[in-house]
Amino acid sequence: MLWFTDAMVDALRPAAVANPGAGEIFQLLRDGTARTKAELAALTGLARSTVALRVDALLAADLLRPAGEAVSTGGRPPARLAFNSRAGVVLAVDLGATHATVAVADLAGVILDSRTRTIDIGDGPENLLDVILEDGAALLGSAAVESSAASGAPLLGVGIGVPGPVEHTTGRPTNPPIMPGWDRFDVPGYVQRTFDVPVLVDNDVNILALGEHATTWPHVDDLIFVKVSTGIGAGIIAGGQLQRGAQGSAGDMGHVQVPHGSGSAREPGDDRDLEALASGSALAAALRDGGQDAHSPADVVDLVRAGNAAAIEATRQAGRDVGEVLATVVNLLNPSIIVLGGSIARAGEHLLAGVREVVYRRSIPLATQHLAIVQSQAGDRAAVLGAAIMVAREVLSPASVDRYVATKAH
Structure with a gap:
């Protein structure tokens, strides 16, 4: 189960709020710790009567649930309250070049059901999104979701990861090299024809970084996730927060020109970028030119696992x-x-x-003193977990919770 730590909750909450509303009080309970109204009053500095009103509104909206009684200090034991992660669900989508995974998760990021299918991203946005939305609708009505979520739990948002650059504020892919027909396509608008909820779209490496961080390294504030596949990109988490940059293009390592290192087999004038040298597609092309049967990144992986010396050396050089x-x-x-x-x-x-060979040699000693360079541990579900986390953070933000509570009250 995915828990939101105190540090993560603190990072989501503004440093100081003059008069916290229901949304701000709700953030204090998102770490999974049950608290009493008196404890919430002490944490916020609000009067108990004000806290009671906010909490009652959150209970009415089903975002909180009773969590037993605290130890009595005299008189009736005070009731404790906790985050109700099953008050709603989110739809999470991981779109790759050749695969698509759709999952339904609760508000704490627990995957309730999922399905994966083979696709061709070049089929275009309308055709693929129609298929994805059909899968999503089927999952929302599946027995696994119906039995796990609260009865009638509403869909609160959709999160989608795509294999290309995305202008995060609009959710539109921007000049994606392996996604013909997707440039500037209004993905959120198209999805909202079927599901009238907030829709967030991001680069697949960013959602992978979110998923890896939450599942494997939740207490690490500064992490970089590097994906080496058909292309190369990085997801940057600094200060506990995903860093997208001004337009959403942060982490585009693939188009960085690679310095000519000592011992490199390249000619000094070879100024190709990283993706042209070290991506799975580039490795396949280089091995094929050397007489190997390699036509895709999957072929490179098969050759390495079979112990092919040329493929192993090419991968190490990458x-x-x-x-x-x-x-x-x-x-x-x-x-x-x-x-x-x-x-x-x-x-x-x-x-x-x-990677370790070069980074530990070329980076400054202070930066590498405690640096760990490791393989991903989150597995195949990292991307849909990241998409679920992305949309849950948005729909459970203080402002979003305040709007949701107000809607429920009316």
Whole structure:
């Protein structure tokens, strides 16, 4: 089960609120800890009568639930209240170049049901989204969801990850290289024809970073997730928060020109970017030119797992090239953890070894003193978990909760 830690809750809440509403009080309970009204009054500085009104509104909206009684200090034991993670559900979607996973999660990020299908992202947005929305509707009515969520729990939001750059404020993919027909397409608007709820869209690496952070490294404030697959990108978590940049393009490592490191087999004038050197597609092309039967990133992985010496060396060199770029990132951002994911990272330790070799040698000692470079542990569900977390944070933000409570009251 995914829990929101105190640090995560604090990061979501403004530093000071003059008169906390129901939404702000609700944030104090999102870590899963049950509290009494008296404890909430002490934490907020509000009068108990005011807290009681806010809490009653949250109970009426089903966002809180009774959680037993606290120890009595004399008289009737005070009732405790807790976050009701089953008050609603979210739809989470991970769109890849060749696959799509759709899941339904509760408000704490627990996956209730999911399904995965093979797709071709080049089929275009309308065709693919229609299929995804049909899958989503079927999951919302599935026995697993009906039995796990509260009776009649409403759909509160949809989160979608796509394999290309996204202008996060609008949810529109922007010049995505492997997504023909998707440029500037209004994904949220199209989805809202079927589900009239908030729809958030982000780059797939960002939602992978969210999923990995929440499931494996929840107490780490500074983490970089690097996906090496058909393309290369990074999700940056700094100060406990995902960093998207001004327009949502932060973490685009793939288009960084790779420095010419010592011992590199490249010619000094070879100024290709990282994706052209180290992505799964680039590795497949290089191996094919060398006489190997490699036409896709999956073929590269198969060759590495079969012990093919050329594929192993190419993958390790790809790790070194990724490390050349990451060394600069480490010096700039000083993360605690670098997580390597994607199909090429799953082929074995060879990519990881190449990254470590260069990063630990080229980054400053203070930045690498406690730096861990590891493989992804979150598994195949990391992306849909990240999409669920992304939309849950939005629909459970103080302002969103205040609006939801007001709607329920009327």
